[in-house]
Amino acid sequence: MFSLHKTRGGVHPPQCKDVREYACTSVTPPERVRIPLNMHIGGPCTPCVKPGDHVYVGTLIGDGSGLYAPVHASVSGTVVSTDTEQLPTGATAPVVAIESDGKMENDPALAQPSYSTKEEFLDCVRASGAVGLGGAAFPTWFKMRAPEGKKFEFLIINGMECEPFITSDYRQMMEHAERVVDGVHRIATALEIPAAVIGIEDNKPEAIAKLTETVAAKGWSDLIDVMAIPTKYPAGGEKVLISATTGRDVPAGGLPVDVGCLVVNVTTASRIEQYFRYGMPLVTKTLTLAGDCVANPGNYRVPIGMSVRDIIEATGGLTKEPRKIIMGGPMMGRTLTSIDCPIIKANNAILCLDDQAVLPDETPCIRCGRCVRVCPLGLMPYALDSASRSHDVVALDELGIMNCMECGSCAYTCPAHRRITASIREGKGFYRSEVARLTQPAKGA
Incomplete structure (x- = not known):
């Protein structure tokens, strides 16, 4: 039915998949989870619960409209807060904090769904x-x-x-x-x-x-x-x-x-x-815990909303202080500023790195073109990097910055060690804000 076709660009970084044969195991649920209601592309959900409410595993705690995905409790226990917080990612959203009762009881209202259309x-x-x-x-x-x-x-x-x-x-x-x-x-x-x-x-x-x-x-x-x-x-x-x-x-x-x-x-x-x-909705996340600082690397099943700190402690802790903790992979993941960050639906790895986190200093771009050759989408990363750093919104638009998928191939292959992906990511944020500013109706119009 299908046949293989050649694709452009790409790189071959070391695989480092040392835990591929480690079967997935469940960690002991924490005493408290903090579940953000913006774990999806689209607008954040609105809390369906209030402090003092009792919830079960699978209870709906956040719902919305339009482009959204509902959010459910990952532990049974008592809701302690539904405050809006600024998350380590920089986003602001309601966060439902639940104090676990240790029972992990499933919501009795859950049932096997059916459909005919x-x-x-x-x-x-x-x-x-x-x-x-x-x-x-x-x-x-x-x-x-x-x-x-x-x-x-x-x-x-x-x-x-x-x-x-x-x-x-x-x-x-x-x-x-x-x-x-x-x-x-x-x-x-x-x-x-x-x-x-x-x-x-x-x-x-x-x-x-x-x-x-x-x-x-x-x-x-x-x-x-x-x-x-x-x-x-x-x-x-x-x-x-x-x-x-x-x-x-x-x-x-x-x-x-x-x-x-x-x-x-x-x-x-x-x-x-x-x-x-x-009938059980998405309340747990399977992720890889790895890196040269982890005492017991492996694949773990954790409740959504469990903090990175609790996961590290529940799996045996660290062997040394990491220079960097990444949520996700080394190519597209994000460096955490706090290990109290909760695990969300899209997280598929936690990497705790020391020696592997050391990066050489940036030097000026030499226009070698390597980043262009490895870009899987045929973009010009060196030019996007320059336009992002200079906040040139016209150039960012002409170069198609929003087409970049931030794969990191350009930064990986750059002999000048330019932080191209991070620069483009920041450029996207600037581009979005400028488009919003320039397209919003004039005051008093």
Whole structure:
């Protein structure tokens, strides 16, 4: 059904996937969780609970409208606050703090959902609280809605996990292969998508074999294909994966649906299937804990809202003080300023680094063009870096800064060690603010 296509750019950083064979284990729930209500692209949810309320695991605590994903309690206990706070990411949102009663009792109102139409299926996916668990955090139900006049021809399941260190998606495929395949089949049939492919980097042969065998055993080989894709970062980028599996290129400023594709992370598909089986919404997160400072690296299942500090302590602590703690992978993750930061839906790794965090000093750009050659989207990173630092909004617009997916390939290959990705990220923020300022109606108009 699908054939492999060559993609542009990319780099080959060290894999560092030393915990890939570590089975996922659950950590002891903390005494308190702090659950932000903005764990998705779109507007933050509004609290559905108030201080003093008793909640169970799976109780709805945040709901919204428009582009959003509902939020649920990850522990049973008492709500102690619903205050609006500034998070370590810099964003401001309501945060529901829950004091655990230690019982971890499931909400008695939870029930296995059912559907008979596409609209009802989308309502169920929305109720599950599912978002893109590869890191994008786009509300999955919203992504699954094809705009008027368009339709999905291909369902592409992203099992690439191309970031160094991270192995949580790999463990999902190895430990829950049947649930993954059932989830893919459910999504494809419910949305009437005629063909699906699970893309996996070829450095994960065990996962490729396991999912291929599972698809064949269920007799779904005519619908679902499992494709081995050459290992190259960022092969797991949405637009890159679409190009590799279908040969179609998403236009600048466009969306996957513009080329007939729906892309879903492999763990997202698995968790959606889990919701349809048991009625439990998204309340836990599987993540990789790694780095040269971690006493017990591995893959762990943690309640959403548990702090990074509590996770580190619950898994045995640190062997030495880290220079840097990254939430996510080393290429696209964000450095934390506080380890009291709560785990959110999109977090898939915590990296505690010492020696591996040392970076050389920046030197002037020498216009060598390496960043251009490795950019998977054909942009000009060195020029975007310059325009971002000089706050040149016209140049940022002409260079298409919003098309950058911040994969970090440019910074990785730069011989001058320019912090290109960080610069572009800041440039995006400036560009958004300037567009908003220039397009807002004039006062008194």
